[in-house]
Amino acid sequence: MRFAEPTLQRCCLCRGEAESVAIAIQIGRIARPGCVIALYGELGAGKTRFAQGVASGLGVTEPVTSPTFTLLNEYRHARFPFFHVDCYRLGTDGVETFILALDEWMGEEGVVVIEWAERLQAYLPPEHLQVDIEPAGENKRWLHFTAYGRQAVELLRQLKGYDFDCSHR
Numbered sequence: 001m002r003f004a005e006p007t008l009q010r011c012c013l014c015r016g017e018a019e020s021v022a023i024a025i026q027i028g029r030i031a032r033p034g035c036v037i038a039l040y041g042e043l044g045a046g047k048t049r050f051a052q053g054v055a056s057g058l059g060v061t062e063p064v065t066s067p068t069f070t071l072l073n074e075y076r077h078a079r080f081p082f083f084h085v086d087c088y089r090l091g092t093d094g095v096e097t098f099i100l101a102l103d104e105w106m107g108e109e110g111v112v113v114i115e116w117a118e119r120l121q122a123y124l125p126p127e128h129l130q131v132d133i134e135p136a137g138e139n140k141r142w143l144h145f146t147a148y149g150r151q152a153v154e155l156l157r158q159l160k161g162y163d164f165d166c167s168h169r
């Protein structure tokens with residue numbers, strides 16, 4: 001495993017969109033510059049809603065829409081710059097060029113949220129927070145968090161108000 005240690009796993013069942021967004025907002029409030037959040041989950045799982053929550057927690061006031069065609073949207077007027085990446089349309093040819101650019105952005109002191117992170121799996125930084133969103137009935141979603149590295153573990157530890165029981169897995 002090339003991802004950083006220590007690691008920490010936590011899960012929670014969100015019973016509606018508001019709960020998923022609330023936890024994302026909490027993450028946006030705690031997130032520090034350099035934080036990378038990798039989102040996984042099928043179409044409609046709630047990745048964009050999650051990214052919007054993080055943005056809101058960071059203090060982004062503009063509307064946040066998925067950068068499906070532009071691959072990246074940046075929001076500069078928050079507590080820290082917020083970078084929203086959507087790799088859905090990232091072809092394999094485009095990856096190398098995109099990664100060069102992304103490295104520059106990630107090098108900046110901002111918070112990065114990546115939708116369809118599996119398409120950048122080989123290029124993800126060793127330290128990041130992985131979030132797998134798994135539909136569990138109409139408005140329910142399991143959120144599976146895996147933190148890689150000290151900063152992400154610390155962030156995950158600070159989340160409150162949920163029963164983070166992973167024993168269903």
Ligand SMILES: Nc1ncnc2c1ncn2[C@@H]1O[C@H](COP(=O)(O)OP(=O)(O)O)[C@@H](O)[C@H]1O
Pocket residue numbers: 014015016017018020021041042043044045046047048049050115138139140141
């Ligand atoms: N618990 C939940 N968490 C997140 N989204 C939910 C939840 N329940 C229902 N939804 C709905 O699922 C959809 C998620 O859409 P979106 O965030 O665009 O997905 P993705 O970016 O993964 O394709 C939205 O229409 C949202 O209202």
Ligand SMILES: [Mg+2]
Pocket residue numbers: 047048066086115
């Ligand atoms: Mg999306």
